[in-house]
Amino acid sequence: MGDQGESFADLAHRLVQALDAWVTCVGEPTAEGKPTRKALVKALETERATPVWQSRKRIDEALLSYWLKGRNQLLPGTKHNRLPSKEDCEAIARALREKAPENAQRLPKIGWEIAELARSLQDTGGPGWRNRVLTSVIAQPAEPVEPNETAEPAEVAKPAAHAEPVDAAKSAEPVEPARAAEAVEVGEQKTGKRRGKNGRIWAGAATAAGVAGTIAVFVWLGGEEPSSVSTKPDGSATSAQGADVAKPGPATSTESGSVEGNHRCGKPRSAGAVSWTPCTLLAADGTMSFLVQLTNTSGTPVTVKAKLAYVQAAVEQTCPDPWGALMKVTVPAKATKTSPLNACTASLTSGQAFQSRAWVVPDDTAQWGYREHSPTLHVQDDGTPVWADEV
Structure with missing residues (x-):
């Protein structure tokens, strides 16, 4: 180390x-x-x-x-x-x-x-x-990768030499099951609130790094962006990634590169040099894909371990293997990779809410670290899906 x-x-x-x-x-x-x-x-x-x-x-x-x-x-x-x-x-x-x-x-x-x-x-x-x-924990812009570079299933990694032996099944489990209130809170913070995990405003960093640096640090370290939606001159809404969110988008392949279509992504977290965020994508056919997007900010390839789940009506649901247990992913230098659309999916259920949940840790880490959630997708009683920032 x-x-x-x-x-x-x-x-x-x-x-x-x-x-x-x-x-x-x-x-x-x-x-x-x-x-x-x-x-x-x-x-x-x-x-x-x-x-x-x-x-x-x-x-x-x-x-x-x-x-x-x-x-x-x-x-x-x-x-x-x-x-x-x-x-x-x-x-x-x-x-x-x-x-x-x-x-x-x-x-x-x-x-x-x-x-x-x-x-x-x-x-x-x-x-x-x-x-x-x-x-110093600031993400760099990602560059696209070739579409044929996909993540491969991994064997359970051995702990580092200094780590105590960890049972393979236990190593694929979260640190603790999430509380329902916390899961809802993550997805439903209101637009315009710039607060960290504990509700404190990130103030002191301004004097240390200047306004521009402070914004970058704030977003990277888990502060809420003013909104994941921007407005076009004609008044229609677009996501921060530039995709149309007024109508459900196509289910485009996301095995490499950024998420496209009608989606929302959560707070960026870090696993070494890899910035990661969970995303929920809504397809036109009424199905949802629960994803995790990985961006390598360094100049060399980085391997991480990832795990996916999703929250339905405040209850954690397990995704299919291998992404639901442990997936080892190598992200090329200055590149972005996203889990496949079919890795973890569900259909809309009236009167319930959904969000992705993900864990990503460096390849040599023996335990899963902090989990993160995507913003919440609420399904109204009539079956209409509404994102938390549109409520």
Whole structure:
């Protein structure tokens, strides 16, 4: 990790991904009271009162809340507390072992990754490296690839040398099942709100990178764009990708390149040098394709692992294999690839809502990281499909 050929931007991508994975691993069980934050901190303090653990650094509720900001703790101008170390994560894992055993098993590996990436970023970036991490996570324009380059099914990748053995079936599962409220919230944020995952406005970055840089960082790191729809001079609507969304579009092939037709895509996320986003495409025949679009921002081919599912009426539905379990995809340099239209499909159902759900992680990562959703497609009682931004 962090060899001489890895750039500051690549390391920064991986650090924010690890911090998001930490939030998922610790935040979800504590949000469900398994255990609560107060109970978790109390267990940590009880352990620390014993002679064998007295030398361990204290983790109080304020520090735990700070770590649960995820990548937001790296915002320029934010007070810099220490990042969670491997020792911190091992202690929290012991406290989670009874009520969240799977999370407890994953957490030390995440802590090791955060510590190693932070060390490499400090060596590469020098003093002030934390203020530069978020401004370096900016996607570059993608170039089209040849249509004959398609993703191939993959064998389950072996964990890296430092990772603990992971069961192949478990490695293809999400970190935790999504809560229904969260799934709906992702797709139904209203136009004009520029807020991050925790509802905080991305303000401080403006002074660090200028207005143009701030917008790019905001969009890349998961902030809501003002709208996924723009308006033509005649008043008709077009998507951000330029496709007509006033009527259902044709089901064009998306094995390579960008999504076309009547569709919506979610917030961009990063898996190393690959920017990815889940998309839902509505065809003229009333079927939906649930997709994931992958863009390689680097100058060399990058391989990632991807998994697709979709949410129907706030319930997760599994996509067929291989995309529903684990798909290894190599994205050429400065290129975009999208999963095939027939990889995961469903028909419209009156009175229900749909959205894509995807996970993408670097090829050498043993666990799935943070999931992301496409905007919601609502199917009215009369069968009319309406996107969340059109409601």
